[in-house]
Amino acid sequence: MPNTVKDVLDTLMEPVNHVQNTVDTLKAGDPATEVKGIATAFMATQKVIEQTIALGANLLITHEGIYFSHHDPAEFLEKDPVYEEKRRIIMGSGLAIYRFHDYWHRYKPDGIMAGLIQALDWQPHIVENQPTATILSIPPMTLAEIFGHIKGRLGIRYLRFAGDLSMKCTRIGLLAGYRGGGSLCIPLYEQENLDLIIYGEGPEWETPEYVRDANNQGKQRNLIVLGHAESEEPGMSYLAQSLQTMFPSIPTYFIPVEQALQVL
């Protein structure tokens, strides 16, 4: 029996209690459309949309919104030529685009975190899945060795960090997405006796400045900043695997994106 866009969305939301005021809505397309193929990606960039169409998929599931804002479309985009061209291409394609953000984070464990930990091959080292962080205890590795591991496993070209490259780390707190703020990260170092926090994105004058001061006091704390997309994209690859199991007859693809910012 053919599956509609609505069937796929209902199946994805089924394991989680109804979320009020969710950003997880069908941003484009018709829920009654028969799904020919599904693509997942961190974000529906222009290039991802073109790749999805080229693959013959007609349902694109992304973690962030289409138009550069958590709540989209934002008013400031009205008459913006980049927005208008992107919107025209989407409307003309008939592509259905669904944002799967709040629900995926509410899976138990959080689908984004599960994907990131699977990509890092650190499942055997999970100590505890907390609501916003996962605590890991890995065999001792220096910070420099952990860099090599992360870059290789996630295909990341650069990482930002604070700390001591030669320090051996065992206890790690891992936080995907925009969970790098001081109120979430700083208490974790002490409560969980962490050597290292790895987060996606966070305000630069909070956790990084705490780590700088801690090290200046001789209290060793390390920090790796993965980047927002870099930390959440593996969770969308993991989603593609899960969809392939749920809907074995529908071709399913994961489309990676390059790091949005390069370093020079």
Add this chain to the structure above:
Amino acid sequence: MPNTVKDVLDTLMEPVNHVQNTVDTLKAGDPATEVKGIATAFMATQKVIEQTIALGANLLITHEGIYFSHHDPAEFLEKDPVYEEKRRIIMGSGLAIYRFHDYWHRYKPDGIMAGLIQALDWQPHIVENQPTATILSIPPMTLAEIFGHIKGRLGIRYLRFAGDLSMKCTRIGLLAGYRGGGSLCIPLYEQENLDLIIYGEGPEWETPEYVRDANNQGKQRNLIVLGHAESEEPGMSYLAQSLQTMFPSIPTYFIPVEQALQVL
């Protein structure tokens, strides 16, 4: 006649109308203390505090708060050993620490922006000082040449960017601090016909993703992300110059900090 901490603060706030609910308060020390020397810095890091004391200054003026949060001290820091040691050192030193954030941004022109533009030697190229951005029109330079200029002038080791290194840029929008959000930056490209936006910090899935899509559509837009501290620190150096003019008898120092995050 000796100047007290209160005298210096009153003089600094004098050019601006009273700001309600400001974060610009005396975070440590006594307003009646006679000022022996003033140091300015982006942030009162542990090392900056030690350097201030070593210089014989007893008033430290910073742009951000002491304790890793816009509103400090945050409750989550209670019993944190890094916070406690830093607090103990500050209290024991008698150092006065004043945060000069809201008022400095409300100077006309914004003191932080004026310092950044002076450091970049781009004063002759100002087209317009808007409330949150300055529009510049520079002689044509490639994005790669602009990198060299910024790194050399600001002493920055790395920059993050999106765009085309070989593209010649003339029209630039400059935004210091956390003003890189899509609602501020995205409309500027079109309204001001910009080739390039340079900002301090902003959400990674907003302006950088807009620039990625624009370039994918063949609409050339470039972006340089300086870093939060990197973009605001020159404004605190400029403040030290201004203070030296206001209080010629008080020794005044600017204390730079290293980039909080390194890249590997």
